[in-house]
Amino acid sequence: MLGEKIAEQRKKLGLSQEELAEELNISRSTLAGYEAENKKPSYKVLGRMAEYFGVTTDYLLELEGEGNTMLGNRITELRKACDMSQKELGEKLGVSASAIGMYEQGRREPSNAMMIAMEKLFGVTVDYLLGVTDTLETGIRNCGNTIKELRTEAGMTQEELGKLLNVQNAAVSKYESGKIPLTGETLLKLSKIFNVSTDYLLGAEERAVMEPEENEPETGTALKFGNRLRELRVSEGITQLQMAVILDTSKSNISKYEAGTVEPGMETINEIARFFEVTTDYLFGMETGGNTMIGGKIADLRKELGLNQEELAERLNVKQPTVANWELDRREPDLETVKKIASLFGVTTDYLLGLAKGGNTMLGKRINELRRASGMTQEEFGKKLGVIKQTVSSWENDLSEPNHAATVTIAKLFGVTTDYLLGAEEGGNTMLGKRINELRKSSGMTQEELGKKLGVVKSTISLWESDSSEPNHAATIALAKLFGVTTDYLLGAEGDAMGTEEKINEIAQRVGRNIRSIREQAGLSQRDFAEGFGVSNGAVGMWETGKRQPDLNMLIQIAHFGGTNLDDLVMKDLTPPVPLYVRNMVYLRKKRGYSQGELATVLGLQGASSIDLVESGKCELPVSKLVHLAEFFGVTMDQITRQDLSQEVSECRQQ
Numbered sequence: 001m002l003g004e005k006i007a008e009q010r011k012k013l014g015l016s017q018e019e020l021a022e023e024l025n026i027s028r029s030t031l032a033g034y035e036a037e038n039k040k041p042s043y044k045v046l047g048r049m050a051e052y053f054g055v056t057t058d059y060l061l062e063l064e065g066e067g068n069t070m071l072g073n074r075i076t077e078l079r080k081a082c083d084m085s086q087k088e089l090g091e092k093l094g095v096s097a098s099a100i101g102m103y104e105q106g107r108r109e110p111s112n113a114m115m116i117a118m119e120k121l122f123g124v125t126v127d128y129l130l131g132v133t134d135t136l137e138t139g140i141r142n143c144g145n146t147i148k149e150l151r152t153e154a155g156m157t158q159e160e161l162g163k164l165l166n167v168q169n170a171a172v173s174k175y176e177s178g179k180i181p182l183t184g185e186t187l188l189k190l191s192k193i194f195n196v197s198t199d200y201l202l203g204a205e206e207r208a209v210m211e212p213e214e215n216e217p218e219t220g221t222a223l224k225f226g227n228r229l230r231e232l233r234v235s236e237g238i239t240q241l242q243m244a245v246i247l248d249t250s251k252s253n254i255s256k257y258e259a260g261t262v263e264p265g266m267e268t269i270n271e272i273a274r275f276f277e278v279t280t281d282y283l284f285g286m287e288t289g290g291n292t293m294i295g296g297k298i299a300d301l302r303k304e305l306g307l308n309q310e311e312l313a314e315r316l317n318v319k320q321p322t323v324a325n326w327e328l329d330r331r332e333p334d335l336e337t338v339k340k341i342a343s344l345f346g347v348t349t350d351y352l353l354g355l356a357k358g359g360n361t362m363l364g365k366r367i368n369e370l371r372r373a374s375g376m377t378q379e380e381f382g383k384k385l386g387v388i389k390q391t392v393s394s395w396e397n398d399l400s401e402p403n404h405a406a407t408v409t410i411a412k413l414f415g416v417t418t419d420y421l422l423g424a425e426e427g428g429n430t431m432l433g434k435r436i437n438e439l440r441k442s443s444g445m446t447q448e449e450l451g452k453k454l455g456v457v458k459s460t461i462s463l464w465e466s467d468s469s470e471p472n473h474a475a476t477i478a479l480a481k482l483f484g485v486t487t488d489y490l491l492g493a494e495g496d497a498m499g500t501e502e503k504i505n506e507i508a509q510r511v512g513r514n515i516r517s518i519r520e521q522a523g524l525s526q527r528d529f530a531e532g533f534g535v536s537n538g539a540v541g542m543w544e545t546g547k548r549q550p551d552l553n554m555l556i557q558i559a560h561f562g563g564t565n566l567d568d569l570v571m572k573d574l575t576p577p578v579p580l581y582v583r584n585m586v587y588l589r590k591k592r593g594y595s596q597g598e599l600a601t602v603l604g605l606q607g608a609s610s611i612d613l614v615e616s617g618k619c620e621l622p623v624s625k626l627v628h629l630a631e632f633f634g635v636t637m638d639q640i641t642r643q644d645l646s647q648e649v650s651e652c653r654q655q
Contacts, residue, residue, distance in 0.1 A: 003037040005060045009053040010035075024048050025317060047245065050111050070131030072106040075118065079104075093117050116166075116239055143201045144176040150194040151176075163234050165189055192259045221624045222260035224285035225269075230258045232276045247271060263623050266581075266641065278331050280637040284627055294338075297352050299327040301345040305390055316340055339563070345391065347400035363407075364398040366421050370414045371396075385409055408556060408566055412456070416469035418567075432476075433467040435490050439483040440465075454478055455553040474555050474570045477507055481549070505546065510573060511555075512546040517575040518562035519544075533557065578617050580641060581626065586615050587646045588633045602632055 033039035159169040256262035542548035596608035
């Protein structure tokens with residue numbers, strides 16, 4: 001069983017669950033769940049385990065037995081021939097000397113990635129390492145001169161060809177000199193790179209250029225994508241097999257993606273973009289560099305907090321070279337990572353992306369005033385918000401701004417509205433405070449009792465009633481529902497306290513739809529969602545149907561989980577009717593005045609019905625056509641797949 005294997009390997013290394021969990025960057029309880037067979041690790045975690053233990057994933061999954069004495073003997077022979085100690089070999093391969101010892105004794109087997117690393121280091125084939133062949137010759141005819149001729153003809157260096165083959169340039173040199181034989185896989189790669197047959201490479205026929213297959217995808221787009229995928233994979237030291245495991249597909253599919261003969265679906269492309277932390281536009285060759293603004297901002301904030309790149313990488317659960325690439329603008333972090341960075345440094349995503357030049361002087365001033373009035377130091381205040389002292393100082397000095405979640409938390413902590421924090425209001429609504437006070441007293445409740453029902457402290461109720469601050473939208477709705485009045489009555493817009501509850505019911509229904517949308521977008525069942533928030537399955541069902549509403553604290557938690565703010569959760573419809581790229585497609589087509597038939601002609605599709613099927617959500621647009629669509633309308637792939645292009649217009653109308 002997998003759990004037993006994990007526990008066995010951990011104990012061999014003399015590690016506690018806590019120590020191994022720290023090495024794997026997971027919690028101890030998660031590791032305990034793996035060993036108890038209550039949980040299953042993801043492919044990424046399984047791969048990290050195999051690499052750390054110096055075994056294959058197949059061994060952990062009991063798909064192979066332990067130990068290959070021939071392999072161990074070959075590793076020993078080659079190490080000694082190179083005059084290396086076990087420690088020296090381990091350093092070159094990135095493992096411990098004890099791991100090398102276990103390989104050589106046949107007590108463990110190296111992973112596929114480790115086998116390939118040995119192949120490159122020793123200049124032999126994997127077949128030789130495994131004992132499939134007893135000589136360095138594989139029976140394949142030396143074709144070094146042919147490779148050299150083709151490489152020179154293509155204007156490639158040995159290093160450039162090595163990158164395409166996923167080997168070092170020294171290995172290419174040995175191929176060309178005949179010192180290392182070619183495997184069948186390498187022959188196929190060379191065949192695709194130089195567009196010749198394997199028989200030609202082997203000298204069995206005259207040069208014959210391979211004809212492209214019928215119904216291939218649009219080669220320009222596919223080849224650009226394939227080249228970028230190969231570059232990223234090679235730069236991270238990932239094999240095609242490892243890439244296949246990461247994307248939950250086959251090694252042959254990865255090979256086809258990189259060759260440009262098959263294109264993945266949009267979901268797979270987004271997964272690739274997330275894994276390598278690049279934009280989809282970069283994958284399709286539609287952009288070449290990064291955002292100089294964000295790279296500089298990350299570097300400045302990191303240095304301000306006294307972190308090196310490795311420490312920042314650890315906090316974000318990425319590699320140090322990834323952080324270096326961000327700061328040098330070779331790559332950009334994806335949106336989720338930008339959110340993490342913003343949260344870590346206590347700034348807005350707009351500030352990181354260069355969309356906000358500085359802070360809100362009123363916001364910084366009011367945070368400072370409220371903090372001092374409460375008798376808290378910057379450090380004490382930071383602890384309550386889960387940020388460091390420097391972040392609080394940065395807010396108060398208007399060097400940066402808290403993000404939406406932090407702003408809502410600050411407002412809640414001090415019992416004021418977010419509008420008050422942002423300087424959008426100077427004082428309260430005298431009618432609102434007066435009516436809260438009247439209704440509370442008529443209900444026979446103290447300020448403390450009312451606070452408990454709404455999930456706020458007594459002092460917050462006092463601030464509302466004295467008009468020092470106002471309740472936010474959600475709290476106002478909760479008050480109206482509690483006292484059986486309309487929100488208009490509370491706000492002084494009508495005189496009758498016992499008016500209709502239609503507005504309240506309408507809002508309850510909208511909140512329910514939004515909660516359901518957040519849950520479904522997270523891929524959770526009602527049961528899983530309920531478990532995550534510590535409530536019953538029935539409670540979630542009641543929320544989503546509008547029959548019952550969560551309390552204020554729960555609404556804030558749900559909003560934070562859904563990546564939105566409290567006001568939007570209550571006042572806006574967050575349910576996406578169709579995939580974003582489809583909505584953008586419809587918006588752009590109508591804005592530019594194209595019919596479905598005209599757009600079908602532009603994209604090379606058969607008739608208006610094909611566009612209608614896409615716009616109705618009954619079928620998806622092929623990726624190559626989606627790239628063509630983006631280019632036709634003059635937008636990027638990231639914009640059409642990840643941004644609501646109608647939002648700018650909507651915001652203008654609202655203003």
